[in-house]
Amino acid sequence: MKLDEFLESRTPLLPGNFNLTHEELVKFFWKYKGLQLDFERNNTFWKATNENLTLAYKKLDEQEKELEHVYRLIQEDLNVAHGIQKALFPTFSREKNMPFELAFYNKQLDQVGGDYFDFFTTRQGYNAIGVFDISGHGVSAALIMAYLKSQFMLIMENLDSPREIIEHINNISLPFFKRIKRYVAVNLVVFMNNVISYLCAGGFGMLIHDGKIHTFKKNHNFLGLRKGSFSEYTLPVLHNDLLVLYTDGIVEAQDEFQNDYSVKRLNKLAYQHRNKRVSEILNICLQDYIAFRRYDQDDITLLILRF
């Protein structure tokens, strides 16, 4: 039996059958030595690899700790920002003086966001409501919201007409909005005697007056998008009329088949339940929306008012 045959056999044969030449013995020696060397090389390689892995895990642990720390700081910051944004929303002492019953829902997609509504008083003492949807989400939208609130606070007591108010703010804010590449969908309603005067630029609104639906007419412009005039409209209101104002968060949300919730569905639902209390209507609309949508895709604001 030759060395190669011997090495290829499954079990070592008896020494009596084994004829190893000197040459084969030498080959066997070097084969053995070669395997030993390979083994040592492999050992060194795997030792170095293991050491590197240990080091890498240690580094990962350190980075994880660092990330946790940074994440905690960001969370703390966002919590503070959330509190600040909440404080920028209206307190309802003013609402008590308003000639309507109100229910509202506002949810920002992140801790802070770009949906915003507010109560104002105009020059002649009319009550007004503004519903705003700032493009984008999160901290940047919240900062713009703070800017917007200050602009409205400065101007509202000097003017009465929604058109004049929005055009004024659009004119002075346009360079700012252009620079930050953002714009705002707005719905501003001024409550006059038995009439509402509204300006709808990208927002959504519906008045159920005397049992009939009046969908808000829209401007083809947004606040901060471009120069130009805006149009305002008036509608008569009676006791018990219902006003529904909202941003696109609900109506553009999609179900699992990518169908939009739609303006039609929300308006129809509010209309069907128009005789209920505003808080009940709000709840019905929200439950229907939650059952429909796969997940929230945007900030959400829905206000329902009964005159």
Add this chain to the structure above:
Amino acid sequence: MCQTLEVFGALVMGYAQACLNLNIIAGKKVTNFLNEIQPTSWYPLSRWSELEKIVLQSYTNADAILTRVGMEMMFSWYNYGPGKGIINRGVDFLHFQTSSEGYASVIKGTSDQVGNFELKSINEDDGKAVVQSTTPFNRKMECGVLIGGMKAPGDLDYVDVVNNSNNSDIITIEFH
């Protein structure tokens, strides 16, 4: 005239691919690196050094890793590249690598920059050889190249390559 030292794309690719095969460097970084390299183009040595730096920074004992990278490069060169058509025996690799078709064909620059990869002596009967290397490459990686290249044809049972110090130009080889 100042000439930049350049290495052949196929060599850089071989090096990066070996690192990838051995999971020494992983992820986007090396994949992007590989996508940028054309095998028939020439690249400044700094491209090579970028990779080497990653290995040296990542490992406390980089010598064993660089040796293995050199071996893996030559394993791929022989089994998936042109190697089989060029060498038949392990010893052939020594002659090939030290000839103008070997190391000298994948690097260009002034002679001072390129250095030498020279077979100083060889005794096939005793299985001993000495190579002098003054190339800009890491010696441990070059040891791996010699081990991988000489073992690839499969006729040698034993190949030991020793370079006692990284500063030393002398590489001693024992093969049987």
